[in-house]
Amino acid sequence: MLDFVVQLTERPDTIVEADRQVLRDAGYSNRGIFDIAAVAAFFAMSNRVASVTDMRPNDDYHAMAR
Known part of the structure; x- marks a missing residue:
């Protein structure tokens, strides 16, 4: 699945x-x-906008215990 996401990206x-x-x-x-592609596409888009x-x-955000 991760190979697919890298290829898609x-x-x-x-x-x-x-x-x-x-x-x-x-x-x-x-x-x-479809869900895999949608999540990968959303992250790609949001990272590009950022x-x-x-x-x-x-x-x-930085103060959150993550």
Whole structure:
């Protein structure tokens, strides 16, 4: 699954049916594959927006016990 996410992030134009089939063979449903792609896409988008706007976590975030 992580290999798929890296491929989706770095080379989305190379995703083919065989890549989705690897996930199905590992037990993921089509809905699961959609969810994997949606979460990866959201993180990629939000990180790009944060980079472009120079957005930094506020002091409250840094004070959280994570």
